[in-house]
Amino acid sequence: MFPRPIQQTSPAAQTLYKVAVPVALILWLLPLLGVALTSVRPASDLAQGNYFGWPSSVAFSNYAEVFTKSPIAGYMLNSFKVTIPTVIGAVALSCMTGFALAVYRFRSNLLVFFMFVAGNFVPFQILMVPVRDLTLNLGMYNTWYGLALFHIAFQTGFCTLFMRNFIKALPFELIEAARVEGVSEWRIFWFVVLPLMRPAIAALSVLIFTFIWNDFFWATVLTTSAETQPITAGLSSLNGQWIAQWHLVSAGSILAALPPVLMFFLMQRHFIAGLTLGAVK
Amino acid sequence: MTAFWKANQRKLAPWLFLAPGLLMFAVYVIGPIFESMWISLYDWDGLGEARWIGTANYVELFDDDAFYTSLKNNVIWLVLYMLAVPAGLLIAIFLNQTITGIRIYKSLFFFPFVISQVVVGLMFSWFYAPDFGLFYKLIEVFTGQGIAILAEDRFVTYGIIAAGLWPQIAYVMILYLTGLNNVAPDQVEAARLDGAKGWRMLWYVILPQLRPATFIAVVVTVIGALRSFDLVSIMTDGGPFGSSRVLSFYMYEQALSEYGYRMGYGAAIAVVLFAIMMVFISGFIWKMWRDETER
Numbered sequence: 001m002f003p004r005p006i007q008q009t010s011p012a013a014q015t016l017y018k019v020a021v022p023v024a025l026i027l028w029l030l031p032l033l034g035v036a037l038t039s040v041r042p043a044s045d046l047a048q049g050n051y052f053g054w055p056s057s058v059a060f061s062n063y064a065e066v067f068t069k070s071p072i073a074g075y076m077l078n079s080f081k082v083t084i085p086t087v088i089g090a091v092a093l094s095c096m097t098g099f100a101l102a103v104y105r106f107r108s109n110l111l112v113f114f115m116f117v118a119g120n121f122v123p124f125q126i127l128m129v130p131v132r133d134l135t136l137n138l139g140m141y142n143t144w145y146g147l148a149l150f151h152i153a154f155q156t157g158f159c160t161l162f163m164r165n166f167i168k169a170l171p172f173e174l175i176e177a178a179r180v181e182g183v184s185e186w187r188i189f190w191f192v193v194l195p196l197m198r199p200a201i202a203a204l205s206v207l208i209f210t211f212i213w214n215d216f217f218w219a220t221v222l223t224t225s226a227e228t229q230p231i232t233a234g235l236s237s238l239n240g241q242w243i244a245q246w247h248l249v250s251a252g253s254i255l256a257a258l259p260p261v262l263m264f265f266l267m268q269r270h271f272i273a274g275l276t277l278g279a280v281k
Numbered sequence: 282m283t284a285f286w287k288a289n290q291r292k293l294a295p296w297l298f299l300a301p302g303l304l305m306f307a308v309y310v311i312g313p314i315f316e317s318m319w320i321s322l323y324d325w326d327g328l329g330e331a332r333w334i335g336t337a338n339y340v341e342l343f344d345d346d347a348f349y350t351s352l353k354n355n356v357i358w359l360v361l362y363m364l365a366v367p368a369g370l371l372i373a374i375f376l377n378q379t380i381t382g383i384r385i386y387k388s389l390f391f392f393p394f395v396i397s398q399v400v401v402g403l404m405f406s407w408f409y410a411p412d413f414g415l416f417y418k419l420i421e422v423f424t425g426q427g428i429a430i431l432a433e434d435r436f437v438t439y440g441i442i443a444a445g446l447w448p449q450i451a452y453v454m455i456l457y458l459t460g461l462n463n464v465a466p467d468q469v470e471a472a473r474l475d476g477a478k479g480w481r482m483l484w485y486v487i488l489p490q491l492r493p494a495t496f497i498a499v500v501v502t503v504i505g506a507l508r509s510f511d512l513v514s515i516m517t518d519g520g521p522f523g524s525s526r527v528l529s530f531y532m533y534e535q536a537l538s539e540y541g542y543r544m545g546y547g548a549a550i551a552v553v554l555f556a557i558m559m560v561f562i563s564g565f566i567w568k569m570w571r572d573e574t575e576r
Binding site: 024032099103104114121127131149213221250 | 302310313386459469537555569
């Protein structure tokens, strides 16, 4: 193990380490803690210049105010409307593309695979004008499904990379055995491979959920009104309206951060497996 | 028909499995890349008739100061963003212990990456806010004069990059933590018996084993640096006086904001950014291709 386990060092060093970790954590999360504290700080504190001291009272009313005085509930609903179909769509498509690229040998296999990989890395801006135009022409501009459709297509690149590597690591004998038995290719996919892909599907789902929930660029390009904007774009426009009302901005920020944070805590193991692109096992 | 299917199933099946995903990807990703290159040769406001102007958009870029500012900032982003790699490794090494509760600590350290960049941007704006921001106060205590980071064209880009580094370091840290978990213990013990420790151990024994993690860390950091848009848009909207623009933001500004709808010019900026990123993407693909075909 590297570095040397702390248990092998002197008791003083061990104590020091046990103190250093939480202290480092607090310093690391200082911006987050500050915002969390501000989100429950009464507006009167800010007016009196009490920005960093202990709040004079805990004002959960800030959250109530955000919900009643802004369309934030609608923004969050829109985020779910975009995110959930994207997760389902991208995972479904990539199960199939990943299967095709991992199991079959054909001449353009690697070419198709690397096209997905490369496409996943391109800057969004090179897609912006044509995608916006396409969405307009399809009559899907400023709708949740227009945005979701693009996300599904784009995320398929990353998901294919992940799924293909995952399936490639499965024992190929299973598929061979099924073929010898005369099982059709579709049934091999459905009954042999798909059940084994559950961990990969879980990992990708949490990861794509977070990516899409946190997307800001495409939300601003493809949606414009409060009825359709997801939370990231919504929060940005609220920030423009709430100038210097930091208690509201903070409460809104915490709300926007909550769903992915919960997702991460509930599905932590899967999440981390997904981030390493399946390469660092 | 069934006979044909039976005979050719194995040949057709991959293409049938690929069809839906490939179609979507072609329509929304591959096609638009070439379309953008095409549009960059036109003068177009996104609504009316597009007018062919050849390379005029690119010629204009050559004399555009805002373009050079963005390009320069992109380089700064790229260079400073790479700090996430050693910093992430450092934190990973710091946390790679087994004391009670370490799992919770690790996930809390990872927190910034899970949060939207919009929220990260707002947090740091508040952190930097003139007169009352914590960072402003700290500078005031040490130098007697606070600095409004986001309003100073000398510092603004660095301020935004610091905000971007926060989640990026967390990402790299998790990659290295997973990597450190898989370092062969017998090799470490053997090296220890040979008297290796500290830096030499890290450099000669640990880092070579962490190469897959380092590769992914570099890839996601380079891509992340060049994709930076959210933070610039949220924290400064490119200001003050356009001094914190990056190419991705400048492209958006030209093509789709109150400054006008110059789709052709925007597309030209996007093509330049694409070309820069393609240099890196080709490098990554080349390495992955080599690993793939060697196997």
